[in-house]
Amino acid sequence: MTVFDYAPAPESRSVVDIRGSYGLFVDGEFTGGHGEPFKTINPADESVLAEVACADEADVDRAVRAARTAYDKVWGPMPGAERAKYLYRIARIVQERSRELAVLESIDNGKPIRESRDVDVPLVAAWFFYYAGWADKLRHAGFGPDPRPVGVAGQVIPWNFPLLMLAWKIAPALACGNTVVLKPAETTPLTALLFADICRQAELPPGVVNIVTGAGDTGAALVAHPGIDKVAFTGSTDVGRQIARTLAGTRKRLTLELGGKAANIVYQDAALDQAVEGIVNGIFFNQGHVCCAGSRLLVQESVAGEVLERLKARMATLRVGDPLDKNTDVGAINSAAQLARIRELSDAGEAEGAERWSPPCELPSQGFWFAPTVFTGVAQSHRIAREEIFGPVLSVLTFRTPEEAVTKANNTPYGLSAGIWTEKGSQILWTAQRLRAGVVWANTFNKFDPASPFGGYKESGFGREGGRHGLEAYLNA
Amino acid sequence: MPDRLAVRKTYKLYIAGAFPRSESGRSYPVTDPKGRFLANASHASRKDARDAVVAARKAFPGWSGRTPYNRGQILYRIAEMLEGRRDQFTDELRHTGASKNTAAAEVDAAVDRWVWYAGWADKLDAVAGAANPVSGPFFNFSTPEPTGVVAAIAPDSPLLGLVSVLAPVIVSGNTTVVVASEPAPLPAITLAEVLATSDLPGGVVNLLTGHRTELAPWLAAHMDVNAIDLTGALPEHVQDLEDKAAGNLKRVLRPAGDWSEEPGTARLTAFLETKTVWHPVGI
Numbered sequence: 001m002t003v004f005d006y007a008p009a010p011e012s013r014s015v016v017d018i019r020g021s022y023g024l025f026v027d028g029e030f031t032g033g034h035g036e037p038f039k040t041i042n043p044a045d046e047s048v049l050a051e052v053a054c055a056d057e058a059d060v061d062r063a064v065r066a067a068r069t070a071y072d073k074v075w076g077p078m079p080g081a082e083r084a085k086y087l088y089r090i091a092r093i094v095q096e097r098s099r100e101l102a103v104l105e106s107i108d109n110g111k112p113i114r115e116s117r118d119v120d121v122p123l124v125a126a127w128f129f130y131y132a133g134w135a136d137k138l139r140h141a142g143f144g145p146d147p148r149p150v151g152v153a154g155q156v157i158p159w160n161f162p163l164l165m166l167a168w169k170i171a172p173a174l175a176c177g178n179t180v181v182l183k184p185a186e187t188t189p190l191t192a193l194l195f196a197d198i199c200r201q202a203e204l205p206p207g208v209v210n211i212v213t214g215a216g217d218t219g220a221a222l223v224a225h226p227g228i229d230k231v232a233f234t235g236s237t238d239v240g241r242q243i244a245r246t247l248a249g250t251r252k253r254l255t256l257e258l259g260g261k262a263a264n265i266v267y268q269d270a271a272l273d274q275a276v277e278g279i280v281n282g283i284f285f286n287q288g289h290v291c292c293a294g295s296r297l298l299v300q301e302s303v304a305g306e307v308l309e310r311l312k313a314r315m316a317t318l319r320v321g322d323p324l325d326k327n328t329d330v331g332a333i334n335s336a337a338q339l340a341r342i343r344e345l346s347d348a349g350e351a352e353g354a355e356r357w358s359p360p361c362e363l364p365s366q367g368f369w370f371a372p373t374v375f376t377g378v379a380q381s382h383r384i385a386r387e388e389i390f391g392p393v394l395s396v397l398t399f400r401t402p403e404e405a406v407t408k409a410n411n412t413p414y415g416l417s418a419g420i421w422t423e424k425g426s427q428i429l430w431t432a433q434r435l436r437a438g439v440v441w442a443n444t445f446n447k448f449d450p451a452s453p454f455g456g457y458k459e460s461g462f463g464r465e466g467g468r469h470g471l472e473a474y475l476n477a
Numbered sequence: 478m479p480d481r482l483a484v485r486k487t488y489k490l491y492i493a494g495a496f497p498r499s500e501s502g503r504s505y506p507v508t509d510p511k512g513r514f515l516a517n518a519s520h521a522s523r524k525d526a527r528d529a530v531v532a533a534r535k536a537f538p539g540w541s542g543r544t545p546y547n548r549g550q551i552l553y554r555i556a557e558m559l560e561g562r563r564d565q566f567t568d569e570l571r572h573t574g575a576s577k578n579t580a581a582a583e584v585d586a587a588v589d590r591w592v593w594y595a596g597w598a599d600k601l602d603a604v605a606g607a608a609n610p611v612s613g614p615f616f617n618f619s620t621p622e623p624t625g626v627v628a629a630i631a632p633d634s635p636l637l638g639l640v641s642v643l644a645p646v647i648v649s650g651n652t653t654v655v656v657a658s659e660p661a662p663l664p665a666i667t668l669a670e671v672l673a674t675s676d677l678p679g680g681v682v683n684l685l686t687g688h689r690t691e692l693a694p695w696l697a698a699h700m701d702v703n704a705i706d707l708t709g710a711l712p713e714h715v716q717d718l719e720d721k722a723a724g725n726l727k728r729v730l731r732p733a734g735d736w737s738e739e740p741g742t743a744r745l746t747a748f749l750e751t752k753t754v755w756h757p758v759g760i
Contacts (some may be wrong), residue, residue, distance in 0.1 A: 126612065142604065144741070237726070244723035249716025256726065413725070432754045442756045449611035453619045453751045458703065461727050464751050467609055467619065477743065 006319070009326040011113045016104045018190070021051040024059060024213060025196035027066035028206025033059050035214055040189055043110035043332040044323050044367045055212035057221045059180070063210040064227040067152045067179040067409065075179050076149060080136035080449050087132030087174060089202040093295070094125040094361050097198065101191060105163055106323040108190040108334030110368070111286055113324050123448055124167040126386035130450035131171035134471060138176060141468055143477035149177030150253055150474055151229035154222045156243075158235045159185035159334050160289035160390075164448075165234050167194055167464045170209060171450075176474035178230070179208045183222055186215040187335045210211035220246070229239030229253065232473060234291070236388075237414070237459050255463025255473040257455055259388040264294030264445065265431065267402070268303045274443065276310045279394070282419055282445040284318060284330055288392040289338075291460075292417035294445055296385060298405050301398045308376065308396065315372050316359040330392060333368040333436030342391035344368050349375045349384035380411055390415070402427065406434045415457030419445045438464070488518045488662070490525060490686065493532035493668035496678020500524050505687070507663055510574035517760060518662045520685035523695045529683035530699055533626045533652040536680030541623045541650035546568065550596030550650055555675040556591040562671060563588070566636060566664060573635055573661045587640040590740065592643035597745060601649055614758045621749040623650035623702030624728055628696035630689055632709040634736045635661035639668060641736055642708055645744035647681055653705075654683045654696060658709065662686035665751035690714065704728035704748050 004074050021037070023030040035054030055063070067423070094101065101124070102117040111120070126153050138147050153173045157165035162183045164186055175275055184192035192211050199209050216239075223243050224233050230253040233243050237258040247254050264282050266275045282294025299307045323331035333339040350356050354375040363369040370391055377397040378385050383397045399405040409418055418437040420428050428442040441447060448454065448466075455464035463473050488507075489496040498504075501522035507515045527683045540548070559566070563584055570580035605621040627646045634637035635658050657665030669684045685692060693714065697705055698721040705727050709717055715732065722729050728745045 231496055240726060241723050244726060245720050248719030248723060251731065258726070316573070428756065432752070435752075438750060440752060440754045442754060444615065444755055444757050447611075447613070447615060447755050449609065449613065449615075449617070452609040452611050452617050452755075453607070453753050454746060455749050455751065456626070461726060462728050467607060469607070469619065472746075 006327045006450040009321065011103055011324045011326055013103060013107065013324065015100045016107070018049055018104070021053070022189070022193050022213070023053045024055050024063070025209070025211040026059070026063045027210065028200065033213070033312060035059070035218065038186055038215070040108060040187060042107055042367075043334050044364070046367055049108060050190065052213050054214040055218045055221075060212055060218065060221040060225055061227070063181045063212050064152060064154070064225050066207035067210050068227055070205055071149070071152055071179040074205045075174070075208045076177050078177070080138060080177070083174065083177065084135035085201060086204050087128050087135060087136065087171065089422055090198060091125050091196045092131060092203070093129035093201055094121065094128060098122070098125070098303055101163060101194060103324065104194055105191050106331070108188050109159065109162055110323050110334050112331040113326055114328065115286060120161060123450070124163050127167040127450045130298065131175040134172075135175040138471065138475065139469050141345065142471060143475050147226060147475040147477050150476055152227060153178045153180045153230045153232060153474065154165060154225065154228040155182040155232045156219045156222065156235065157181055157182065157184055157274070159188040160286060160291070162188035163195065164190040166195060169232050171467070172470045173474050176471055178474050181210045181212060181222060181228070181239045183212050183214065183219050186213070197412045201249050221397065224245070230474065233257070253473065256461035257463070257465060258398045258461035259414055260291045260293070260456065260460050261296060261388055261412045262292055262294045262417040262419065262437065263298050264419035265298045265405045265409060265421065266297065266299040266303070266307055267422035269423050271423060272303065272307060275421040276307065276314050278361060278419060278421060278443070278445045279311055280314055280318070283394040284392050285446050286368070287333055289334060289390055290378065290446065292439060294419050295389060295394060297394055297396045298399050298408055299396065300405070301400050304398045309319065311374065312357065312359070315374065318372055319373060320361050320369065321364060329404045330372055333370050333391065336462045338390065339368040339370060342389055342393060345371060345384055345387060345389045346393055349378070349382060349395070352382045354378045354382055354384060358397060380408060386412065393468055411437050413459040416460035417441070420464040484538045486516060486663045488516055488521045488666045488686065491666065491673065491682070491684040492523055492525065492529045493683065494673060496669070496673070499687070507661070508601060509519060509572050515572055516663060516709070517665070518686040519683040520566035521692060523691070525685060526692050526695050527699070529654040529685060530626060530696070530701055532680035532683050533654050534701055536678055537625060538654045539678055540647070540652055540681045543650070545602070548648060548650065549595050552595030552598060552644065553592065555671060556595060557590055558671045558675050559588045559591060564669065565667060569664045570636060572663070584639050586737070590637065591640050591644050593740070594648050596679050598648050601745060601749070604742070605749060605751070609753070615755050616737065616758050617753065617755045619751050621649065622679060622752050624748050624750050626701060627651045627653045627704045628699070628702045629653055629655045629706035630693050630709040631657050631665070633653055633658040633660060634734070635664040636668070637668045637736045638709070639665055639745070641734070641740060642706055643682065645740070646748055647705065649745060649749055651748050652687065653679045656689055656692050656696070656709070657684060657686045659687070659689050693718055694721055697727070698724055700725045702727060704730070706730040706747070707732050708734065
């Protein structure tokens with residue numbers, strides 16, 4: 001360590017008690033599963049964290065039945081004001097146990113503690129607080145005078161924001177009077193199971209929230225179960241398509257929040273240092289494991305050289321390493337499979353002729369790691385400009401006119417998010433109006449809030465989460 | 478021996494603001510409920526459907542880029558033209574078996590419904606949009622936007638059903654390809670004549686007559702169609718059409734509805750996206 005290096009600043013693991021094995025959470029109880037149990041590992045060092053039960057079709061059926069009974073007997077008939085109080089209780093417990101949740105999230109997912117502590121967990125609490133307040137105000141939400149819950153919701157969430165995606169799904173569903181069966185991702189089940197414990201602590205009636213752990217088969221069994229009324233899915237566009245096909249002709253409701261390939265547009269008059277911070281936040285936040293990540297940088301030609309120079313200088317200061325170190329900016333890639341995909345696409349970028357650059361950066365020898373990477377000389381036809389990489393890999397393209405920027409930005413089957421950097425307000429609004437994307441960040445990036453609708457156009461899915469709009473998926477008006 | 482031989486109308490398609498025959502050269506006879514011949518209607522082909530999608534896509538930037546006030550004006554103009562052809566539509570509905578009073582009432586209901594939807598153009602943003610009070614130094618607002626090209630399988634209510642499907646799709650700025658009722662397609666082409674003379678830009682509405690079972694699967698599977706309204710799809714075809722629509726994750730509006738009922742806003746919002754724009758607040 002030289003004089004100017006940071007000293008290690010590790011967060012303590014002692015606030016979390018990780019058990020050797022975990023069961024499913026069905027009807028208010030932790031129970032075994034009949035599928036083959038699986039292990040969840042710490043992606044930062046590949047150590048086994050716990051063995052987790054796997055739900056087979058019969059287990060999923062049991063969970064759906066528990067949810068149906070709770071819906072019919074308890075949660076559906078309950079006055080909204082009472083449901084609200086349960087959600088407020090959950091929100092408070094999340095705040096009280098925030099350190100524990102953040103540490104466990106970082107251990108299981110690989111994301112830096114700085115992000116799980118400052119972004120994920122505070123947003124989880126905020127989501128429950130926000131939707132708690134809707135529970136007794138649904139008649140005023142604009143979905144008719146007597147909106148009714150849909151029934152039992154089957155929810156499948158990804159591994160990039162395990163706890164936050166759980167909150168996005170469960171909070172509005174419960175506020176509207178639905179009960180849920182949720183399947184977390186197989187690589188990140190632990191915080192969902194800790195959330196189950198929070199439900200017990202809040203004395204939430206049994207069966208209102210059920211958590212079934214497992215991989216794709218468990219999710220498929222849940223989606224196809226005839227006893228659910230609504231499916232909410234966040235994940236890849238390919239799986240979203242499969243789910244839409246499974247649900248064809250069934251009358252089950254569906255919302256999908258799928259992939260993205262966001263354009264982050266930097267105009268020549270942008271405040272460049274702020275833009276560079278935004279570019280870094282856009283693609284290296286959460287190791288780039290973000291569906292709305294700004295993975296395509298579109299920079300106006302006249303400032304492209306300068307932006308790249310400043311970007312590379314900034315990237316050289318990113319600290320990659322131990323997710324539990326409070327100084328870490330970029331943590332571990334979530335799984336070996338994801339690391340392989342990032343490598344494959346990056347190699348394809350080089351093979352197709354783009355120029356690859358990463359800052360000098362020593363990666364840990366154990367675990368799954370990928371250095372922050374930027375590709376220049378990228379053409380729109382390159383795979384790295386078209387396919388979602390879901391990793392810390394930025395593709396840089398240039399443009400000359402605003403029209404060209406918009407055309408290139410919209411040249412994708414996705415339409416989840418976009419960024420605009422310019423000091424000119426009218427140019428922001430002009431550009432924002434023309435971008436076919438559900439979320440547009442102007443002079444900022446990757447901001448989320450429960451009061452704010454989020455969701456995609458085109459093949460990034462349909463439906464919105466957050467805000468009043470987020471209630472619609474869970475109500476029959 | 479009649480004094481005068483009637484001039485019979487040739488019914489064609491309505492694509493990109495023009496009235497072409499089907500490129501396939503096919504037509505099919507349309508009869509009244511007693512089986513008497515009324516007219517030949519064009520029997521649109523897969524190619525016609527694809528041409529119609531191209532026309533709708535081309536019209537989308539212009540139509541969605543109009544001010545809502547202007548779209549409202551044009552839709553109201555369409556209502557004026559509908560009212561002007563009240564007797565013609567009443568006659569056509571009588572050919573489908575309705576009594577004179579029922580037919581006239583349906584035309585009136587269709588005109589009134591069109592007027593109702595026309596008024597939504599400049600109110601959707603206020604009702605479906607939001608200024609979001611996020612917890613941070615940001616100004617953040619959500620606005621509704623049209624989803625793009627919407628394919629619609631119209632129900633067999635030849636005028637009121639057709640109008641009920643069409644108006645909510647285009648009033649927000651979407652463009653559309655509509656497959657008219659198969660057994661009663663004639664009022665649809667007359668409606669197209671109304672649209673063509675109402676300041677509605679060519680390509681915003683493209684109207685196909687023919688066999689639903691032939692046309693709907695191509696529209697459901699079309700990768701440049703953003704949403705599909707299955708209102709008039711036959712129940713036995715819904716699963717297949719939804720399966721095809723999954724190919725590019727189309728928004729799907731499932732069959733539902735009794736046309737005599739007051740419409741809510743569900744048909745409007747089914748074809749809207751919500752765009753949320755964030756900007757920092759500071760000095």
